[in-house]
Amino acid sequence: MDGILALAAANLGSPIILSFALGLAASLARSELTVPEAVAKGMSIYLLFAIGFKGGAAVAANGLDAALIGALLAGAVLSFAIPFVAFGLLRVMTKLSTLDAAAVAAHYGSISIVTFVAATSVLNSQGIASEGYMVAVAAVMEAPAIVAALFLVSRTTGGSGRMDAELWREILLNGSIVLLVGSFAIGWITGEDGLAQISSFIISPFQGVLCLFLLDMGLVAGRGLRQARGVMTAPVFMFGLLMPLLGGSFGLVTGLLLGLSTGGVVLMTTLAASASYIAVPAAMRVALPEANPSIYLTLSLGVTFPFNLTLGIPIYVAVASALTGG
């Protein structure tokens, strides 16, 4: 317990968390501080490229092992299974409609790449190593949750989401996945030499860009919270805090069963605990347009993301370290 508290305290005082807190506070106080959309997208491209490249270079340096296939399969299964748990919990805890519950559930089966980036940042600051291929696991976990949510809708309402070939293309080739997998491949192909060539660009400025990006995330999260008071009932809010712990526990067990390193278990836990706010919301607008976007966007970005960033990741690190002896 002391370990968790010490890690949480250190995490809460880190520049990235304080930047997020600044954005959140500024937004809640109705400050005029904003980050232009193009700048936010530019930073997101930078972070995805950097994290993918570094993951690929790490795989090139350490080599592939059989655990990669297992981790990819386990990630896909987790992403598909977690929405069923989330959906059941929502139906028990809240009065959300079936469509809204299914749309929210899809977000919790998929992943937040920024939470993943923040977790890798915490691992680096703690000197905890992780498997480079976890970046690829993150990419694999984006889509299966969407299929699970549409299956839930068809089973519970008799209706069906609008899943067509075009939507499949958009989900599987969305910009985040293409950039993450593409930069991972470049990092893998070019290895340590490639990393050395661009390290001054993707390693040194990384923490600073992450701070600015989280400042923006804080602003967006605060704005979402301010504007969603009507839909954010206490049970729905509680779900946003409980579900990451529940999903994270599935990720934790999976990581342990796969025999991942301490850092790998932390990242698998974080992926399972996080909720998407980039790929899945866009897919839900196409596939389940009747679902209320205010609910799932606010839950994902305004409740679960801050929870994971401030308290969740330190908990996952402490528990994984205790269980792996790391």
Next chain:
Amino acid sequence: METHKAKRVAIIIEAPMERRLSDALISAGVTGFSILPVLGGSGRSGKWSREGQVSRAGGMVQVVCIIRPERLDALLDAAFKVVENHIGVVTIGDCEVLRAERF
């Protein structure tokens, strides 16, 4: 200067539906339209803004078409199939253009 009567259709729709709408318009023979970003607004789901957003999910775009009056029904039929269940607004107005052969 001589002007010609035309119809101006403005469709505000969720950004993830942009490609579907433009494909439907092209399939219906409407090859001329402009797509404009919408910075923010307010509706039944509350206020929203594009500032700082990374995902397209929370954004809207406006598709503007100027067409001959006799082609309006075909355009609306094609557009309605796409926008029917989605957040957005479809407005139709009268306007005048200088070069009728272009529409």
